[in-house]
Amino acid sequence: MVSIKDLAKHLDISIGTVSRALNDKPDVNKQTREKVLQAADNLGYVANQSGRSLRQGTTNAIGFLIESGADTEGNSDNFFMGVIDGLQSELSKHKLDLLVLPCSTDENPENYVKRMVARQLVDGMIISATHTIDKRIDFLSKSKLPFVALGQSETGKNHPWIDLDFEGVARVSIDRFVKNGHRRIAIALSANELNLGSIFLKSYKDSLKRHNIEFSPELVLQANSNDKGGYAIADELLNLNDRPTAILLVHELMAHGLYRRLAEDGLVVGRDLAVIGFRNSAQARMFSPSLTSFKLSLRDLGIALAASLLSTMPAYQKHYSGKMLSQIWPMEIVDGESDAEKIPKNLT
Amino acid sequence: MVSIKDLAKHLDISIGTVSRALNDKPDVNKQTREKVLQAADNLGYVANQSGRSLRQGTTNAIGFLIESGADTEGNSDNFFMGVIDGLQSELSKHKLDLLVLPCSTDENPENYVKRMVARQLVDGMIISATHTIDKRIDFLSKSKLPFVALGQSETGKNHPWIDLDFEGVARVSIDRFVKNGHRRIAIALSANELNLGSIFLKSYKDSLKRHNIEFSPELVLQANSNDKGGYAIADELLNLNDRPTAILLVHELMAHGLYRRLAEDGLVVGRDLAVIGFRNSAQARMFSPSLTSFKLSLRDLGIALAASLLSTMPAYQKHYSGKMLSQIWPMEIVDGESDAEKIPKNLT
DNA sequence: TATAGTATCGTAAACGTTTACGGAAATTAG
DNA sequence: CTAATTTCCGTAAACGTTTACGATACTATA
Numbered sequence: 122m123v124s125i126k127d128l129a130k131h132l133d134i135s136i137g138t139v140s141r142a143l144n145d146k147p148d149v150n151k152q153t154r155e156k157v158l159q160a161a162d163n164l165g166y167v168a169n170q171s172g173r174s175l176r177q178g179t180t181n182a183i184g185f186l187i188e189s190g191a192d193t194e195g196n197s198d199n200f201f202m203g204v205i206d207g208l209q210s211e212l213s214k215h216k217l218d219l220l221v222l223p224c225s226t227d228e229n230p231e232n233y234v235k236r237m238v239a240r241q242l243v244d245g246m247i248i249s250a251t252h253t254i255d256k257r258i259d260f261l262s263k264s265k266l267p268f269v270a271l272g273q274s275e276t277g278k279n280h281p282w283i284d285l286d287f288e289g290v291a292r293v294s295i296d297r298f299v300k301n302g303h304r305r306i307a308i309a310l311s312a313n314e315l316n317l318g319s320i321f322l323k324s325y326k327d328s329l330k331r332h333n334i335e336f337s338p339e340l341v342l343q344a345n346s347n348d349k350g351g352y353a354i355a356d357e358l359l360n361l362n363d364r365p366t367a368i369l370l371v372h373e374l375m376a377h378g379l380y381r382r383l384a385e386d387g388l389v390v391g392r393d394l395a396v397i398g399f400r401n402s403a404q405a406r407m408f409s410p411s412l413t414s415f416k417l418s419l420r421d422l423g424i425a426l427a428a429s430l431l432s433t434m435p436a437y438q439k440h441y442s443g444k445m446l447s448q449i450w451p452m453e454i455v456d457g458e459s460d461a462e463k464i465p466k467n468l469t
Numbered sequence: 470m471v472s473i474k475d476l477a478k479h480l481d482i483s484i485g486t487v488s489r490a491l492n493d494k495p496d497v498n499k500q501t502r503e504k505v506l507q508a509a510d511n512l513g514y515v516a517n518q519s520g521r522s523l524r525q526g527t528t529n530a531i532g533f534l535i536e537s538g539a540d541t542e543g544n545s546d547n548f549f550m551g552v553i554d555g556l557q558s559e560l561s562k563h564k565l566d567l568l569v570l571p572c573s574t575d576e577n578p579e580n581y582v583k584r585m586v587a588r589q590l591v592d593g594m595i596i597s598a599t600h601t602i603d604k605r606i607d608f609l610s611k612s613k614l615p616f617v618a619l620g621q622s623e624t625g626k627n628h629p630w631i632d633l634d635f636e637g638v639a640r641v642s643i644d645r646f647v648k649n650g651h652r653r654i655a656i657a658l659s660a661n662e663l664n665l666g667s668i669f670l671k672s673y674k675d676s677l678k679r680h681n682i683e684f685s686p687e688l689v690l691q692a693n694s695n696d697k698g699g700y701a702i703a704d705e706l707l708n709l710n711d712r713p714t715a716i717l718l719v720h721e722l723m724a725h726g727l728y729r730r731l732a733e734d735g736l737v738v739g740r741d742l743a744v745i746g747f748r749n750s751a752q753a754r755m756f757s758p759s760l761t762s763f764k765l766s767l768r769d770l771g772i773a774l775a776a777s778l779l780s781t782m783p784a785y786q787k788h789y790s791g792k793m794l795s796q797i798w799p800m801e802i803v804d805g806e807s808d809a810e811k812i813p814k815n816l817t
Numbered sequence: 818t819a820t821a822g823t824a825t826c827g828t829a830a831a832c833g834t835t836t837a838c839g840g841a842a843a844t845t846a847g
Numbered sequence: 848c849t850a851a852t853t854t855c856c857g858t859a860a861a862c863g864t865t866t867a868c869g870a871t872a873c874t875a876t877a
Contacts, residue, residue: 122589124833135857140835150855167587171528172833174519175862182590189553202571205537209573218588221569223550225557239515240566241470242530242590381757409729472863483827488865498825520863523832823874834862844853 123166132160143168174241182218183208183430184243186234186257188250189223199402200419201249204271207423208247215437217244231256238266245430247271251282253316269430271422274316281429281446283422287317287399290415291324291369293454294397298367299332301460303395307340307365309354309379311372321371340365344375351378359386366395367460373398376412395460400452410458417452425450471512480508491516522589530566531556531778532591534582534605536598537571547750548767549597552619555771556595563785565592579604586614593778595619599630601664617778619770622664629777629794631770635665635747638763639672639717641802642745646715647680649808651743655688655713657702657723669719688713692723699726707734714743715808721746724760743808748800758806765800773798 125143129136134153141149142157160166174180185208187201201221209219220243224233234257237243244267248257251272258276261268270282291308298306308325310318322341329336342357344350354375358365359382370376376398380390390396391410401414425448432441473491477484482501489497490505508514522528533556535549549569557567568591572581582605585591592615596605599620606624609616618630639656646654656673658666670689677684690705692698702723706713707730718724724746728738738744739758749762773796780789 125835126833136834137836137858138856140833141856144835146836148855153855167584169523169833170588170590171519171522172862173835175517175523175832175864176834176836178862180519189550189557202537205571206574209537209571210575213573213575218584219571220590221571223553223557223567223569225561226554227558227561236515236566240518242518242568384757409732473865474863484864485828485866486826489826492865494866496825501825517863520832521865523834523862524864524866526832819877821874821876823872825870825872827870828868830865830867832864835860837860838858840855840857842853842855844851846851847849 122169123164124169125166128157128160128164128166131164132156178241179436180242180244181216182220182243183212183427184220184222184237184246186222186224186237186246186248188230189225203419204249204423204426207420207425208427209423210420211424211427211431215431215440231260234260238264245269245434247426247430251316253319255316267430267433269426269433271426272316273320278447281433283426283429283448283450284320285317285400285417285422286449286451287320287371288324288449289451290399291321292328294369295325295328295332297397297454297460298369298395299334301367301395301462303367304334305337305340305363305365305367306334307342307358307368309342309344309351309368309370309375311346312343312350318371325369346372346374348374348378348381351375351380352382353378355379355382359383368394368396370396370398373400373402373412373414376408380408391459391461395462397454397460401455408457408459410461412459413457413461414455415452416455417450422450470517471514472517473514476505476508476512476514479512480504526589527784528590528592529564530568530591531560531775532568532570532585532594534570534572534585534594534596536578537573551767552597552771552774555768555773556775557771558768559772559775559779563779563788579608582608586612593617593782595774595778599664601667603664615778615781617774617781619774620664621668626795629781631774631777631796631798632668633665633748633765633770634797634799635668635719636672636797637799638747639669640676642717643673643676643680645745645802645808646717646743647682649715649743649810651715652682653685653688653711653713653715654682655690655706655716657690657692657699657716657718657727659694659719660691660698666719673717694720694722696722696726696729699723699728700730701726703727703730707731716742716744718744718746721748721750721760721762724756728756739807739809743810745802745808749803756805756807758809760807761805761809762803763800764803765798770798 125136125139129139138149138153139157142154143161170180185205205219205221212219222237224230246261246266246268248268249271251270251274253275255274255276258270258274258280262277262280268280270280273282273284295306308321310321326336339361342354344353355378376396383390383394388394397413399415401416428441429446431437432446473484473487477487486497486501487505490502491509518528533553553567553569560567570585572578594609594614594616596616597619599618599622601623603622603624606618606622606628610625610628616628618628621630621632643654656669658669674684687709690702692701703726724744727744731738731742736742745761747763749764776789777794779785780794
C-alpha cells in the first residue's frame with residue numbers, strides 16, 4: 122500500500138503539502154497540486170481511512186442498521202434493497218459510502234448498536250424496524266451520533282424520523298370498505314412488536330368510530346407476516362360466528378395464504394371477501410384476483426432518509442436548508458380486483 | 470469518548486499495561502488486569518477501531534459484497550438475509566463483525582471493490598453474484614485481501630469459492646422428467662450474465678445427450694427472473710409449433726407468471742406441463758399445484774462461506790484445519806405436484 | 818549470599834493522516 | 848528601494864492504539 126509518505130518522497134516535497142494538495146486546501150500552488158494528483162493516480166494512492174478517521178474523527182461512511190435472519194418478518198430483501206439504492210444515490214453525492222449493518226437474530230439490538238457506535242466506523246446512522254419501545258433510540262439520542270429512524274417510536278421523537286403513512290393506509294382502506302357497503306371489517310396485524318402495528322390499530326379504531334361502527338376485538342387478528350400467517354388468519358376468520366366481509370392486511374405477504382385458505386372452501390377474494398393489502402411489492406402484483414394495495418417508491422424513501430440524516434449533520438447542512446427533518450410518507454392506493462365487489466356478502 | 474489514556478490516568482498506571490490487560494497479554498498481573506477490566510466496564514471504555522486498525526493493520530470486520538438495486542433480478546426473496554444470518558453466526562465466534570457492502574447499480578462493480586479494499590475497513594471479503602467473466606476476482610486475486618466467492622467464475626479458480634450445485638439441479642431435474650416419459654424438455658434461464666446460467670445450460674445439454682434426446686435451441690428460453698419473465702416464457706412456449714411437455718425454471722420466481730399465463734389458456738401445471746423450479750424459497754412454497762423444487766439452507770451456506778474465508782486467513786486458520794476451501798453445494802429435491810403427472814401431454 | 822531467572826510494568830516508537838504554526842520567497846504597495 | 852503583504856511550503860504535533868525493549872523488583876537456584 123502506497124502511503125502519503127511514499128508520495129512525498131517520490132515527489133520530493135513534504136507530506137503536509139501532499140495532504141493539502143489532495144484535499145483541495147488553498148495553500149498550495151496550482152502546478153504542485155497537479156503534480157501530486159498525477160502522481161497519486163500513477164502510484165495508485167488512496168487515503169488510508171484509519172489514519173484519516175483517527176485524526177479527524179470522521180469516517181465518510183453512513184451506517185444502515187437492519188435486522189438479518191431468513192425469517193425476518195415483513196422485511197424482505199426487496200424492501201431493503203430498494204431503500205439501499207435510494208440511500209446510496211443520495212449519499213454518493215457527498216462521497217459518503219453506505220455500510221449495511223445487519224443485527225443478527227442472536228444479538229440484542231441495543232447491544233449491537235452500542236458496539237457499532239463504539240467501533241466508530243460511521244458518521245451517522247439510519248435505523249430501521251423501530252419498535253414501540255426502542256432502546257436503541259434512547260442510546261443514540263444520548264450519544265452524539267446523528268441518526269434518523271425509519272419508523273416512529275414512542276421512545277422519543279426528538280430526532281429525525283420518516284414513517285410510512287400507516288394511519289392513512291388504514292383510514293383510506295376502511296373508508297373505502299365502508300363506502301362499498303361493508304360494516305364488518307377485520308384487520309390483520311403482524312405478530313411482532315414493531316411500532317407500525319399500534320399505529321395501524323389506532324387508525325383502524327378511529328376510522329370505525331368515524332363511521333359509527335362498533336369495534337369488535339375478535340376482528341383484530343394477528344399472525345406472522347407470511348404465507349402461513351395469512352392461512353392461519355383466514356382460518357380463524359372462517360371460524361367466527363359473525364364473519365367479516367372485508368379485511369385489511371398490514372403485510373400483504375399474508376395474502377398468499379389467505380387466498381389459498383379461502384380457495385379451499387371455494388371462496389373467492391373480491392366476491393366473498395374484500396381484501397386490501399399493504400404494500401404494493403413486486404411479488405404481490407401477481408395475485409389473482411389482483412390485490413388492491415398501496416404504492417411505495419423505496420428508492421425515493423431511501424433518498425429522503427439520507428437527506429433527513431444529512432441535514433442534521435453540520436458538515437452537510439448547507440445542502441439541505443429547506444428540507445423537512447421528520448415526515449409522514451404518503452402512499453397512493455392502487456386499484457385491484459380484490460375489493461371490487463361493492464355489495465358485501467357474508468361468508469356462508 | 471473515553472480512551473485508553475483516560476483509563477490509564479484513572480488507574481494511575483501506564484497505557485501500555487492497560488492495553489496489555491485489555492488484550493489478554495501475558496505480561497500483566499492478575500489483580501491489575503482485574504482492576505483494568507473493571508474500570509473499563511465502569512467508564513464504558515471501548516477500543517477505538519481506527520487507532521487499532523492503524524497500528525496493526527487489521528479491522529476485525531469482514532465485508533459481504535452484494536449488488537443493490539430495487540430490481541435486482543433473481544434475488545428478490547430473502548436470499549441475502551439468510552446468508553447474512555449464517556455468516557454472522559460463524560464470524561461472531563471470532564468476534565468479527567459483518568459489514569454488508571452494497572454496490573450501487575450506478576457504479577461499476579470493479580470500481581466499487583477497489584474503493585472498498587482501499588478503504589481498508591475489512592480484513593476479508595465475501596463476494597456474491599459472480600459473473601462468468603468477473604474483473605473483481607482478477608483484482609482481488611492480485612490484492613492481498615483474502616476473499617471467497619459465492620459462485621464460480623471463469624476468471625480464475627485459484628481462490629476459495631462455494632457454488633450451488635446447479636449442475637446437479639439440472640441433471641436431477643432432467644433425469645426425473647425423462648423417467649416420467651418426457652422427451653421434449655425446455656429450460657428457462659435468467660437474462661443476465663451470472664455464471665450460473667452457463668452451468669445450467671451445459672448440464673441441461675449433457676443430460677439430454679445422456680438420454681439421447683436431441684437438443685433444440687428453441688427450448689432454451691431466457692427472461693428476467695420474475696413474474697413478468699415467467700409470463701413471457703410461458704407465452705413464448707405456447708407459441709411453439711412443437712410444444713415442450715416439461716420445463717425447468719432456473720429461478721422459480723418465474724413460476725408465478727408461468728402459472729398465470731397457463732391458466733389464461735385453461736392449462737394446469739402438473740397436468741399439461743410438468744414444472745420443476747429452483748430454489749425452494751419461502752414464497753415459492755405456496756404455489757398451487759405445489760412446485761417441485763430444490764431445498765437450500767441459506768444459513769448453512771453462510772456458515773460455510775465464512776468458514777471457507779476464515780480458513781484462508783492466517784489468524785484464524787487453526788480453527789479450520791480440515792475444512793474444504795472450495796466446494797459444490799448439494800441440494801435435495803423437494804417433491805411437489807407440479808411434475809406429478811407421469812404421462813406426458815402435449816399442450817394442445 | 819550471589820546469581821540467574823521470572824514476573825510485572827513503564828517508555829517510546831510506530832501506524833497514516835490532518836492541520837496549526839511559522840518561515841522563506843515572491844509579490845505588491847508606498 | 849524598503850516595507851508590507853501574499854503565496855507557498857516545511858515542521859511537528861496530535862488522533863488512539865499496540866508492542867518491542869528495557870528496567871525494576873521479586874523468586875528460585877546454587
